[in-house]
Amino acid sequence: MTPPRPRAFDPTTEQGVLRLSIAASLAMAAAAVVFGFLANSSLIIFDGIYGLIDVVMTWLSLLVVRLISMSTNVDTLQSRLNQRFTMGFWHLEPIVLGVSGTLMIGAALYAAVNAVDALMSGGREIALGPAILFAVLSIIAEIGLAVFIRRVNRSIGSEFIALDGKNWVVSASMSAAYLVAFIGGWLLGGTHWAWLVPYIDPAILLVVCLFVMVAPLGTVRQALSDILLITPVDLQAHVDAVARDIVARHGFLEYRSYVAKVGRGEQIELFFVVRADDPPRALLEWDRLRDEIGEALGEESTDRWLTIMFTTDREWAI
Known part of the structure; x- marks a missing residue:
C-alpha cells in the first residue's frame, strides 16, 4: 500500500x-x-x-x-x-x-x-x-x-x-x-x-x-x-565548555574549536590534542568518546555538521 x-x-x-x-x-x-x-x-x-x-x-x-x-x-x-x-x-x-x-x-x-x-x-x-x-x-x-x-x-x-x-x-x-x-x-x-x-x-x-x-x-x-561565518558567541561558549570538560576528564593536552552558524545549520569542528604517550585505544572506544561529545553538545540534528578529531600533532589542530 x-x-x-x-x-x-x-x-x-x-x-x-x-x-x-x-x-x-x-x-x-x-x-x-x-x-x-x-x-x-x-x-x-x-x-x-x-x-x-x-x-x-x-x-x-x-x-x-x-x-x-x-x-x-x-x-x-x-x-x-x-x-x-x-x-x-x-x-x-x-x-x-x-x-x-x-x-x-x-x-x-x-x-x-x-x-x-x-x-x-x-x-x-x-x-x-x-x-x-x-x-x-x-x-x-x-x-x-x-x-x-x-x-x-x-x-x-x-x-x-x-x-x-x-x-x-x-x-x-x-x-x-x-x-x-x-x-x-x-x-x-x-x-x-x-x-x-x-x-x-x-x-x-x-x-x-x-x-x-x-x-x-x-x-x-x-x-x-x-x-561571513561570524561565530555566534553563545554557541562558541557552549562548545568550549564541553571541550574543556572532555580535556580535563580524559587528560588531553588541549583542544581547538571552530564554530559557525549558516542559516539553520550549525558547523562545529573540534580537534583534541592527545599526549603522544597516551595508551592506545581501540577505534570503537574513540567512536564512543565522539558520541559522548556529540550528546554533550546537544541533541543530534540533521542541521548540525559535527567533526571531531583526535591527534598528537598540534599542527593538525591549527
Whole structure:
C-alpha cells in the first residue's frame, strides 16, 4: 500500500506554509495592482509591487527548504545533486534571506524617491472609493495570515516562515496606514482643507517606505553574519565548555574549536590534542568518546555538521 501524498498546502510543514503564503501573496499583489490603477494610487501600486517581490522571494525560500530537506534525507544522499553539493545547502538560506531583505529595502527606497517627487509636484489625485475598499479587504486578509503564520511557526520554528510572518505584519501595517489616509482624505473633501487631499497618497507612501526600509534590517544583518561565518558567541561558549570538560576528564593536552552558524545549520569542528604517550585505544572506544561529545553538545540534528578529531600533532589542530 503506497503512502498518501503530502498535501501541497499542509499547514503543519514548512513547505506547506510557504506554498500557502505564496498563493495568498500572489492573489493580494494582483488585487493591489488592479485597485491601484482603478484608484490612480501610487501607494496601492507599490503595495502590489512589494507583494510580487515577496512572492518571488518566498518561492526561492521554498526551493531552498526543499533542497535542505533533500540533502539531509538518507535516501537521497547518492543523488547527483548531493554529489555536486557534498557540504549541503545550508549556505543558500542566509543568501536568500539577505537578498530578500535587500530587495525589499531597494524597492522601498525607489518608491520613497517617487513619493518625494510627487509631493514636490503638487501631489496626486486619487479615487477614494476603490482605495478605501482595497484597504479594508487588505487589512482583514493580511492580519489573518500574519496571525496564522506566527501560530503555526511556534511548532515549526522556521526562519523563512518567521520572515514571511514579518512581511505580512508589515503589509497589514501598510494597509492600515492606507485606510487612515484615505478616510482622512474623504473627510477633508469639500472643506477648506481639501487642498491637502492630493498630498495624502505620496505622503503616506513616503512614511510606509521608511518603515519598510527599517523592518528587514535585522534579517539582513543576521544573514550577512551567517554568510561571513561570524561565530555566534553563545554557541562558541557552549562548545568550549564541553571541550574543556572532555580535556580535563580524559587528560588531553588541549583542544581547538571552530564554530559557525549558516542559516539553520550549525558547523562545529573540534580537534583534541592527545599526549603522544597516551595508551592506545581501540577505534570503537574513540567512536564512543565522539558520541559522548556529540550528546554533550546537544541533541543530534540533521542541521548540525559535527567533526571531531583526535591527534598528537598540534599542527593538525591549527
